[in-house]
Amino acid sequence: MAKQKQPDITRRRSLSDPLAAALLPPPNETDDERESRLKAATDAKRVSDGIDEMIRYERTHRKRNRAEVQVLLLGQSESGKSTCIKQFQLLHSPSAFHAERIAWRAVIYLNLVRSVRRILDALEPETETIDDPADEGEPYSLGEPASLIISATGRPESAILGTKVPNYEGYRRRLQPLMQLEDRLIRLLSSPDEDEPTHFGPWENYAPQPYTAYLNQGRNGRPTPTIFIPQTQLASSSSSSPLNGASSATSSPTNSTGRSKGNEVAVHISRDWKKSFSLGGKAKSPKSAHSGEIEGWWEDPDDPVHVLHACAPYMQEMWRDKKVRERLREKRMRLQESSGFYLDEIPRITAKKYIPTDADVLKARLKTMGVVEHTFSISSGSNRGVQWKIFDVGGSRNQRQAWAPYFEDINAIIFLAPISAFDQVLAEDPHVNRLEDSLQLWQGVVSNKLLAKVNIVLFLNKCDLLLAKLDAGVRLSHHMISYGDRPNDYDSVSKYFRNKFGALHHAVTPNKDRELYIHLTAVTDTRRTATIISNVRDIIIKGNLKTMKLV
Numbered sequence: 001m002a003k004q005k006q007p008d009i010t011r012r013r014s015l016s017d018p019l020a021a022a023l024l025p026p027p028n029e030t031d032d033e034r035e036s037r038l039k040a041a042t043d044a045k046r047v048s049d050g051i052d053e054m055i056r057y058e059r060t061h062r063k064r065n066r067a068e069v070q071v072l073l074l075g076q077s078e079s080g081k082s083t084c085i086k087q088f089q090l091l092h093s094p095s096a097f098h099a100e101r102i103a104w105r106a107v108i109y110l111n112l113v114r115s116v117r118r119i120l121d122a123l124e125p126e127t128e129t130i131d132d133p134a135d136e137g138e139p140y141s142l143g144e145p146a147s148l149i150i151s152a153t154g155r156p157e158s159a160i161l162g163t164k165v166p167n168y169e170g171y172r173r174r175l176q177p178l179m180q181l182e183d184r185l186i187r188l189l190s191s192p193d194e195d196e197p198t199h200f201g202p203w204e205n206y207a208p209q210p211y212t213a214y215l216n217q218g219r220n221g222r223p224t225p226t227i228f229i230p231q232t233q234l235a236s237s238s239s240s241s242p243l244n245g246a247s248s249a250t251s252s253p254t255n256s257t258g259r260s261k262g263n264e265v266a267v268h269i270s271r272d273w274k275k276s277f278s279l280g281g282k283a284k285s286p287k288s289a290h291s292g293e294i295e296g297w298w299e300d301p302d303d304p305v306h307v308l309h310a311c312a313p314y315m316q317e318m319w320r321d322k323k324v325r326e327r328l329r330e331k332r333m334r335l336q337e338s339s340g341f342y343l344d345e346i347p348r349i350t351a352k353k354y355i356p357t358d359a360d361v362l363k364a365r366l367k368t369m370g371v372v373e374h375t376f377s378i379s380s381g382s383n384r385g386v387q388w389k390i391f392d393v394g395g396s397r398n399q400r401q402a403w404a405p406y407f408e409d410i411n412a413i414i415f416l417a418p419i420s421a422f423d424q425v426l427a428e429d430p431h432v433n434r435l436e437d438s439l440q441l442w443q444g445v446v447s448n449k450l451l452a453k454v455n456i457v458l459f460l461n462k463c464d465l466l467l468a469k470l471d472a473g474v475r476l477s478h479h480m481i482s483y484g485d486r487p488n489d490y491d492s493v494s495k496y497f498r499n500k501f502g503a504l505h506h507a508v509t510p511n512k513d514r515e516l517y518i519h520l521t522a523v524t525d526t527r528r529t530a531t532i533i534s535n536v537r538d539i540i541i542k543g544n545l546k547t548m549k550l551v
């Protein structure tokens, strides 16, 4: 019934609408007239669709050309991507950066507590005999501190005997509250439903170890410590590709409390940990007028600061203990070079009214999970009005499968390779040298055809740590035999890395015209990084316009 009535309704409505009435077929239309009317309508629709398409295209194109630049930050875990974002924030939205400072307290506290636990674990008497790298017949770095004596068996005497730390039991007992605090901070910072809330490798990863390349067998059947760079493009389906997220992570050993040793805390992007921590507790004081920060946490007896404050003298005593330092040297733990190192500033960090400084926030270590988007509007200079979307990705192997969907729309990549890590292994796979992983990752990125037109900027990062490491006598050639007998100074080593990464790009890029911009960086250094960031911004904008043939 409703169907039969329909034409009448349409006609009635159409007659009350002059446009619809004009479009209605004439009452006595012939077949020819009908055909030409329908043809005219089809032609008109085609023109109209074309106009719509043009409008859509122009809108997208205008957005890309003028208003927005999309940048992807890539690199292995701990390469400095999130630190780089913090520098962008500091430069372009300092008030937001400062407003979040207090929230970083939780992370800084956790970083400090982690360092303390790493020391306690290293002092444990039974750890003297476990998993010493010397057991695997690895050559020792002769550049290690002089206290290392190479024995006839190739093992340092001190590693066999192990320096006794008489105060070990006392330290462990008095610092026990920190271990409970660690659990609390982890719970505070991680989501309970997180697939992988903590994913650090064993603490040994913080101690530089000789690299083992299992792909290259030495003459005596032992692995040769060298860097292996595959010459073929990384197939995305290859299970060994550093880009595809495959991980051969070994399980972390657990300590006597059953807690996974050295697992790293990651906060998922969906969790508003900054808010929950900065406003948590029973803060009583009014909002600080100038900084937007909530103060008064020190009046809350449950705030973590009280445990830290009470333990501070013992932490300090342990960190200054000569026997402890000796033991750490034997274990090859250079905590000063590890992420989130605050042990040299215990009194300041554990003060009741401690507010993290910019430098503290830049040093704080929190692993990224997933892809985090940051938007900045540049309000001055030649890039005025341009909106920057910067994507910060998780860099550990099991996070890398999330990268590829972002390859299509981006204008530029900033790739970070921490070149100080030549004597370290991946947290997620202690069989892979970090520098080798960076080189493979780099090769995968620069050879990728999807990225052929994308501008690429390379940050050879952590140059400050590289300098310190070389000054401490650690020799690159002991970990990378291709370095040969070149001088072990900063200039030679950094030049070598610059050439190595540059040559690899040149060899595998699908776009021979692409210019590569390489910077030696220490992204924790605000002044130098600000200059580099503004150069990079100009390079990216210029490269972008060139790609779109606008200059």
Ligand SMILES: Nc1nc2c(ncn2[C@@H]2O[C@H](COP(=O)(O)OP(=O)(O)OP(=O)(O)O)[C@@H](O)[C@H]2O)c(=O)[nH]1
Pocket: 075, 076, 077, 078, 079, 080, 081, 082, 083, 084, 338, 339, 340, 341, 362, 363, 364, 365, 366, 367, 368, 369, 393, 394, 395, 396, 461, 462, 463, 464, 465, 521, 522, 523, 524, 525
């Ligand atoms: N000394 C020094 N430390 C750095 C430098 N760059 C980064 N760091 C520190 O290294 C640690 C790791 O840096 P992040 O920025 O968290 O690394 P990431 O690349 O984001 O790591 P994922 O999130 O796991 O992918 C942090 O504690 C940083 O403060 C540098 O150039 N020098």
Ligand SMILES: [Mg+2]
Pocket: 081, 082, 083, 366, 367, 368, 392, 393, 394, 395
């Ligand atoms: Mg990160």
